[in-house]
Every structure is written in structure tokens, then in C-alpha cells.
Amino acid sequence: MNKTLLDHINLPKDLRQLKQADLPQLAQELRNYIINIVATKEGHLGASLGVIELTIALHYVFNTPNDKLIWDVGHQAYGHKLLTGRKEVFETNRQLNGISGFPKRSESEYDTFGVGHSSTSISATLGMAIASQLNGEDKHHIAVIGDASIASGMAFEGLNHAGVTDANLLVILNDNAIGIDPSVGALKQYLTNVKKGTEKQDNIFEALNFNYSGPIDGHDIPLLISELRRLKTIKGAKFLHIITTKGKGLKQAELDQVKYHAPGKFDANTGELIVKSNANQPPKFQDVFGETIVELALKNDKIVGITPAMPTGSSLKYMMDTIPNRAFDVGIAEQHAVTLAAGMATQGLIPFCNIYSTFLQRAYDQVIHDVALQNLPVIFCLDRAGLVGEDGATHHGVFDLAYLNCIPNMVIFAPSNAIALRNIMYTVQLGIDFPIAIRYPRGRGRLLNWKKPFETIEIGKGNCIKSGNDIAILSIGTILKNVEDAIALTETNESIGCYDMQFVKPLDENLLHRIFTKYKAIITIEDGAIIGGFASSILAFANTHQYKQRIVTLGIKDQFIEHGSVSQLQKLQQLDTLSVKKAIEELLLFINNN
Numbered sequence: 201m202n203k204t205l206l207d208h209i210n211l212p213k214d215l216r217q218l219k220q221a222d223l224p225q226l227a228q229e230l231r232n233y234i235i236n237i238v239a240t241k242e243g244h245l246g247a248s249l250g251v252i253e254l255t256i257a258l259h260y261v262f263n264t265p266n267d268k269l270i271w272d273v274g275h276q277a278y279g280h281k282l283l284t285g286r287k288e289v290f291e292t293n294r295q296l297n298g299i300s301g302f303p304k305r306s307e308s309e310y311d312t313f314g315v316g317h318s319s320t321s322i323s324a325t326l327g328m329a330i331a332s333q334l335n336g337e338d339k340h341h342i343a344v345i346g347d348a349s350i351a352s353g354m355a356f357e358g359l360n361h362a363g364v365t366d367a368n369l370l371v372i373l374n375d376n377a378i379g380i381d382p383s384v385g386a387l388k389q390y391l392t393n394v395k396k397g398t399e400k401q402d403n404i405f406e407a408l409n410f411n412y413s414g415p416i417d418g419h420d421i422p423l424l425i426s427e428l429r430r431l432k433t434i435k436g437a438k439f440l441h442i443i444t445t446k447g448k449g450l451k452q453a454e455l456d457q458v459k460y461h462a463p464g465k466f467d468a469n470t471g472e473l474i475v476k477s478n479a480n481q482p483p484k485f486q487d488v489f490g491e492t493i494v495e496l497a498l499k500n501d502k503i504v505g506i507t508p509a510m511p512t513g514s515s516l517k518y519m520m521d522t523i524p525n526r527a528f529d530v531g532i533a534e535q536h537a538v539t540l541a542a543g544m545a546t547q548g549l550i551p552f553c554n555i556y557s558t559f560l561q562r563a564y565d566q567v568i569h570d571v572a573l574q575n576l577p578v579i580f581c582l583d584r585a586g587l588v589g590e591d592g593a594t595h596h597g598v599f600d601l602a603y604l605n606c607i608p609n610m611v612i613f614a615p616s617n618a619i620a621l622r623n624i625m626y627t628v629q630l631g632i633d634f635p636i637a638i639r640y641p642r643g644r645g646r647l648l649n650w651k652k653p654f655e656t657i658e659i660g661k662g663n664c665i666k667s668g669n670d671i672a673i674l675s676i677g678t679i680l681k682n683v684e685d686a687i688a689l690t691e692t693n694e695s696i697g698c699y700d701m702q703f704v705k706p707l708d709e710n711l712l713h714r715i716f717t718k719y720k721a722i723i724t725i726e727d728g729a730i731i732g733g734f735a736s737s738i739l740a741f742a743n744t745h746q747y748k749q750r751i752v753t754l755g756i757k758d759q760f761i762e763h764g765s766v767s768q769l770q771k772l773q774q775l776d777t778l779s780v781k782k783a784i785e786e787l788l789l790f791i792n793n794n
């Protein structure tokens with residue numbers, strides 16, 4: 201078989217040996233390589249396909265890794281990975297023990313900054329550029345950021361600072377007019393106007409002291425190379441605006457850019473999605489949220505929905521389609537989303553602020569200062585709580601219980617199933633005088649028949665699932681299913697009591713007193729960090745009330761969890777059914793021996 205150009209490239213130095221005229225062919229080969237692997241192994245697709253020419257041009261013109269290249273979010277860096285020594289292992293992308301789906305410093309010297317959450321690239325690049333100055337080094341520093349990511353507050357903080365330094369950095373805006381969902385906001389309108397060139401307007405980036413060039417066609421390799429070479433000769437803060445098409449080179453991905461952001465499995469030849477049937481499948485928690493908020497909001501006109509740039513992922517899109525004037529996609533702006541919700545709550549609206557658990561980390565001060573401190577009734581729906589799987593360490597929602605637990609006034613609820621999610625949403629819209637976080641995982645539960653008549657949930661009340669004689673398992677959230685399965689496998693089933701505690705805060709102290717009075721030992725289980733989370737609260741409760749039982753705490757240990765399937769990761773954290781069974785058996789042995 202004839203060798204391809206890509207066969208000859210292991211590192212960017214090999215790429216730089218190619219004739220410029222060969223680069224379009226390399227672009228085609230890179231695209232095919234990515235499509236073939238993502239088609240079966242899954243992952244992010246459209247963003248990488250859209251920046252193939254840019255990726256080639258950057259590594260061709262700049263002396264990476266000495267020159268620093270930082271990808272914002274990093275979901276578009278598959279081409280970069282292939283050109284920087286990871287071609288042979290790319291098929292392990294996002295799998296357990298395989299390479300990460302995002303740039304990661306420990307993986308390659310070409311991955312100059314670890315990413316996953318958006319809008320960090322300008323600050324990080326500026327930091328490196330200032331460090332180079334102070335170290336007396338002559339380097340180039342390049343941030344590549346998308347049109348949705350640049351609209352985030354943090355990106356503007358970076359631009360604002362960079363514009364008054366003489367640091368040597370180049371910000372490349374990869375403008376494809378879409379995030380995961382279509383980009384939103386006034387900046388999007390501004391960028392559209394710039395591209396149309398129809399309206400005379402001041403240039404925002406020039407106003408911020410950047411040497412602006414563009415917009416240029418980001419798929420034109422010769423143009424990209426000549427422009428990058430020109431910019432290389434200019435010192436200071438530069439801004440290059442390029443226009444690309446997300447999903448470029450795969451027809452379906454260009455046509456349905458939302459779906460092909462991360463399409464799951466598809467036919468590499470035709471691009472057609474390999475769709476699994478939803479028939480007889482329990483719903484995704486996202487859809488339970490999305491359908492329920494519509495159902496409630498149609499009856500309660502005070503309800504509003506907010507998402508920072510994740511309408512499809514969170515299913516708030518259902519409300520945006522049905523009741524557009526009360527459902528808001530605010531762009532990648534978690535901090536704004538939280539304080540917007542706080543403001544709405546002061547005026548009697550009932551805001552459901554839906555944020556992925558991992559992304560709420562960015563709005564921690566807003567949760568404390570703008571919501572909890574003023575005890576405002578904002579309803580946080582924390583999607584993707586717990587282990588999310590292949591996105592890995594940057595995206596697991598395992599810190600929320602811990603970081604919310606210490607905030608006064610905050611109520612924390614983790615439904616164990618779809619009905620509980622639905623009922624808590626119903627309950628809180630009836631009226632609350634505190635903020636509440638409702639956290640639920642990525643994907644499907646177990647209940648097929650979940651659309652039951654609404655019932656109210658008593659705040660701070662746990663449920664006994666099964667009574668027992670020796671060990672009580674206190675569970676929070678959907679990990680309960682592993683507990684139930686483990687108990688079913690345990691021979692001395694009658695020894696085990698099982699409790700769905702529902703609330704991390706306030707704890708159901710009456711129930712806990714009954715449990716601690718009755719049982720000889722306790723197991724706590726959560727799919728979140730043990731330190732500061734549910735286990736910590738139970739340990740504190742036992743200490744306060746001087747209960748002396750042995751308490752075994754199952755949850756996420758004090759480490760960052762890498763990528764892999766949720767079941768593989770649960771196993772590694774001893775949260776899977778068999779590990780829970782083992783913990784039960786060991787504790788029974790301990791009780792019998794003491």
C-alpha cells in the first residue's frame with residue numbers, strides 16, 4: 201500500500217519538511233484519520249475537523265513546542281495530537297488508560313496547558329508570554345479560541361490585561377459562528393457584522409489595543425501560512441480572526457453541527473449516525489429535567505430556565521422551543537447565569553438555573569455571594585453530577601456535594617431516580633425560601649414509567665428502602681442502584697438496611713438517630729468526593745452525637761479521576777456493585793469478630 205504523508209509525520213519537525221503544496225493533501229489525510237477513529241471510538245468531532253488547516257499551519261510556521269500553542273477547551277485538538285506524537289495511540293482516545301480527549305501537560309510537551317473548561321487560553325497564554333519576557337526568552341505564544349468561548353468573561357479579562365502589556369502573544373479567534381449550540385449574544389452579532397463587512401463599526405479588538413487582522417478564510421492553507429508568518433514578525437498583542445466551518449470535510453457534520461459536535465458512533469464512509477433505538481429505554485435524566493420544566497412552566501408563569509451554553513446537553517432546549525421568552529441561553533457565562541438567576545429571584549421569578557456540575561465550579565463566588573448569602577430561592581439543577589466517563593478529569597462532577605455542603609442556607613438534594621427528580625422540581629416551584637441544588641448524573645436511570653402524578657417531597661427527609669439488623673447503608677443519589685444490586689447479591693440480605701437519604705443538607709437527623717441507635721455499623725456511599733461531601737456530614741453527625749459505630753465511607757477518593765467508562769471508573773473507585781458487596785461482607789465480618 202502507498203504510504204501517506206501522515207505516515208511520515210510523527211512530530212511537527214517532520215511536518216516542516218513537507219512542501220507547502222503538499223499540505224492540503226495532509227489536511228485531507230488528517231481528516232480521514234480522525235473520522236475513521238472517532239466513528240467507532242466516539243469523541244468530539246466537528247471542532248477538530250474545522251481547524252485542521254489551522255493546526256497544520258500553526259505547527260508549520262511556529263517552532264512548537266518551544267513556541268507555546270494553547271488550545272481553548274481543547275476539544276478541537278485531535279489534529280494537534282496526531283501531529284505531535286500521538287498518532288499511534290489516537291485510537292485509545294478518551295478510553296481508560298488511553299490518551300485524554302483534551303490537551304494535557306502530562307501527556308505531551310506540545311500540550312502546554314491543560315484544558316477542558318473554556319475560555320482559559322488567553323490568560324494562560326498571557327501568563328506564559330509574561331514569563332518569557334521575565335526569563336529573557338524570545339518565544340511566540342499563541343492562543344486559539346472559539347467564538348463561543350471568547351464571549352466568556354474570563355476571556356475578556358485576559359484580553360483586557362493583554363492589551364496593556366507588551367507581551368508577545370497572538371490570539372486566534374476561530375469563528376465558526378457556533379459553540380455546541382449556535383452562538384448567542386451581542387458579540388455574536390458583532391462578529392457576524394464584521395464578517396459581512398456591511399456595517400462600518402469600530403473594531404472591538406483594536407479598541408483593546410490588539411493588532412487585529414482578518415477575517416480570513418481559515419481553510420486556506422497558503423493564506424493562513426502567509427498571515428501567520430507576517431504576524432510572527434510583529435511583537436506585542438496580535439489578534440487574528442479566521443472564519444471556519446465546524447465539521448469541515450464531512451457533509452453531515454457540516455449540515456448538523458450540533459449533533460456532530462460529539463456524534464457518538466457513525467459510519468465513517470457515509471457519515472450517517474448509528475442511532476440506538478430509544479424504545480423501551482428509561483429516559484435520560486436530562487430529558488426528565490427538560491420535559492418536567494416545560495410541564496411545570498406551562499402552568500406556573502413565574503418559572504424561568506437558564507443555561508450557560510448547554511441547551512441541547514441539558515435539554516433546556518425543550519423549554520426554549522416551547523416558551524422562548526422564559527428560557528435563556530446566556531452563552532458560556534456560568535458566573536453571569538448564577539447572578540442573573542439571583543436577580544430574577546429577587547423579583548419573584550422562580551429561576552431554574554441548569555449548569556453542569558463541573559462548570560458551576562466557575563461560579564462559586566456567585567453561588568455564595570449573590571445567592572446563598574442573600575438566601576435567594578434559586579433552583580440549581582446540576583447536570584452531569586458524579587462521574588461523567590470519557591471526558592475525564594476536567595469534567596467529572598464529583599466536587600459539587602463538597603463545595604456546596606459548606607455554604608450556609610444551601611439545600612442539597614440528590615434524587616435517586618427520575619421520579620424523585622421530577623417531584624423535587626415540582627416541590628420547589630411551589631415556593632421555597634432558600635436556594636437549592638438538585639444534582640443528577642449524565643445519562644439514563646432505570647425507571648421506564650416515570651411520568652407519574654406529581655407528589656411533594658418533604659425538605660430534609662430521607663427514605664428507608666429496606667430495613668435490616670446489622671449494617672445500615674446510607675446512600676445519596678443514583679448510586680443507590682449499585683447498593684440495591686449489591687444487597688440483592690449478598691447472602692445475609694436480612695442484615696442490611698438501606699436508606700435513600702436524598703438530602704445532603706439538611707440531613708434527616710431524626711432518621712439518622714433511629715439508624716445510629718439501631719445498627720451496629722454504617723456504610724455511606726456517594727458518587728462525589730468523600731472529603732467534604734455526604735460522608736463528612738455523616739461523620740460529623742456521629743461525632744456530635746457521640747455515636748461510636750464503625751463508619752465505612754465509599755465515594756471518590758482524594759484524587760483526580762481520569763477518563764474511562766463510568767462503570768470502569770466506578771470499579772476503580774470501589775463504587776460498583778461488586779465492590780459495594782465486598783464492603784458489606786468485610787463489614788459483616790468485622791462486626792462478627794468484635
Ligand SMILES: Cc1ncc(C[n+]2csc(CCOP(=O)(O)OP(=O)(O)O)c2C)c(N)n1
Nearest residue numbers: 247316317318346347348349378379380509
Ligand atoms: C466553562 C465551560 N462551560 C461550558 C463548556 C462546554 N463547552 C465545551 S465546547 C463548548 C462550545 C465551544 O464553542 P467555541 O468556543 O465556539 O468552539 P467550537 O466548538 O466552535 O470550536 C462548550 C459550551 C466548557 N467546556 N467550559
Ligand SMILES: CC(=O)[C@@H](O)[C@H](O)COP(=O)(O)O
Nearest residue numbers: 273275316462513584591642
Ligand atoms: C468539550 C465539552 O466540554 C463538551 O463538549 C462536553 O464534552 C459535553 O459533555 P456532554 O457530552 O456530557 O454533554
Ligand SMILES: [Mg+2]
Nearest residue numbers: 346347378379
Ligand atoms: Mg465556535
